[in-house]
Amino acid sequence: MAHQSNLARVNSTFLPSLVLMPLFSKPIAAKRALTEANLSISDINGIAFTRGPGIGCCLAASLNAAKTLAAVHSLPVVGVHHMQAHALTALLTTPTHTPSGEINSSYPIFPYLTLLVSGGHTQIVLAKSLTSFRILATTVDESIGRAFDKVSRKLKIEWAGMSPGSALEKFCLLPEESVYPEGYIPFTSPMPRRLAFSYAAFHSHVDRILESVGGIEKLTTANKLAIARAFQRAAFEHLEKKLDLVLEQCAQQDIKVGHLVIGGGVASNMFLRERLEKCLADTPTGEVIKAVFPPAQFCTDNAAMIGWASMHRFLAGDHDDYSINPRSKWSI
Ligand code: KG4
Ligand code: ZN
Secondary structure: HHHHHHHHHHHHHHHOOEEEEOOOOOHHHHHHHHHHHHOOOHHHHOEEEEOOOHHHHHHHHHHHHHHHHHOOOOEEEEEEEEHHHOOOOOHHHOOOOOOOOOOOOOOOOOOEEEEEEEEOEEEEEEEEOOOEEEEEEEOOOHHHHHHHHHHHHOOOOOOOOOOOHHHHHHHHHOOOOOOOOOOOOOOOOOOOOOOOOHHHHHHHHHHHHHHOOHHHHOOHHHHHHHHEEEEEEEHHHHHHHHHHHHHHHHOOOOOOOOEEEEEEEHOHHHHHHHHHHHHHOOOOOOOOOEEEEEOOHHOOOOHHHHHHHHHHHHHHOOOOOOOOOOOOOOOO
16 A cells, blocks of 8 residues: 555655654653654654644644754754645555555645645645645635634534534534524625635624524524534535635646645545535536545644654755744745
8 A cells, every 4th residue: 555655665764753743742742652652762763843833832832842852862853834744644645556556546646736624724725746835725714623613612512522623523413304493594605706715704604693593592403403514514615616716727827736635624524525526526627636535533633744744854864953943823
């Protein structure tokens, strides 16, 4: 499998490298990761960490841990762009060849489009190489992930151990029928002809519905299901409309792409996967474009994608200086 062959290639030349994610600020996690991988720090050749974009204090925690560990053990560091890592994950997780040895048509070839749907971003980006990216569409206000989080909380949907977004997806899968509350107003897709996303209107729309019915406690589970399902559908329709506009623009500018890589936490949503497959089966320009989804656990934030995105630099003998700083705002 290509996924294995990628890993084997990296293993034979560089691995192991240690990856520090912004969420842990204590070396306990690094120790545990090494123990679980049956490695010790002396087996490590370099340390990769998320440099940005993101919340300053979280970035600083992992950057300081990475620099300290690296300095103590005389190791090189590489600071990774979080969204580039999401955009490149599919190159790690998609096999280059089929089990019978043929080239896998799903393996993304540059230039490819990438739809980045996370808690901080909603973007369609043209990935031209491992290091060159062009934003084709971005959000004017909030991200789709944040809209999922807010709507999920407003509807008081909770599932132990799950992000609000994945809890909303799970809730929508309950077997009960949807029943729209009295006076329900349908969602609409903002800025129909503009090549930009807007998700703030989606959760304010839920506020309006809740106000008009007299509060969340007035809703039955069937009512909440109707709203959650309508929101999820409308949020994904908005993505599809912008994707169509991007494909039209690519055709006008003679940019040929064969793959759409989907990344970021919202890409783990199975309903989105199903819808995008259908959408790409019938593109406005008639282009044949394959949707490529990394496995769900590699769509939400994970250390493997940061390690993978750092690898070409380590392999080229390139790395950052210990004076490197975090960048909470950092365009792809
Ligand atoms: O990429 P990610 O793990 O972290 C950021 O870089 O932001 O994305 C997290 C976002 C959260 O808003 C979370 O609620 C959303 O992804 N999310 C989902 C699903 N799983 C995670 N949204 C919709 N459906 C899901 N299954
Ligand atoms: Zn992310």
